[in-house]
Amino acid sequence: MKNLIIKKWIEPYRLLETVKEHCILTDYTFDGSNKINKKNNMSKDIQEDNSKFALYMKNVNKFYVFTPKSDYDLLSNLIEVFGFSAEDYEFSEDFEYALGLIDMGKAEASFLNIN
Secondary structure, three states: OOOEEEOOOOHHHHHHHHHHHOOOEEEEOOOOOOHHHHHHHHHHHHHHHOOEEEEEOOOOOOOOOEEOOOOHHHHHHHHHHHHHOOOHHHEEEOHHHHHHHHHOOOOHHHHHEEO
């Protein structure tokens, strides 16, 4: 599973709205008592349909799952809108690592299961 980790600060809801323009959105809202359950539900959702990908952001208690409306190049769109350079993001195959960086405050957002 390929994951895109955003290290540069960005306005969370601007990021969300940028991606929502191209996708259908489902969210999994969690609190301290049900976070693991919601994470598992989100993970199952994106694994069952490889066209779906998820977003987890710092200081937002939701996992967002996106289903693209058509062919959608997430990284190209983010580079165009936010002007990211190569040092503003990284890729990881490790799902838990991508989530963990958000929880530790070392990244701003992680997109999970991108193509």
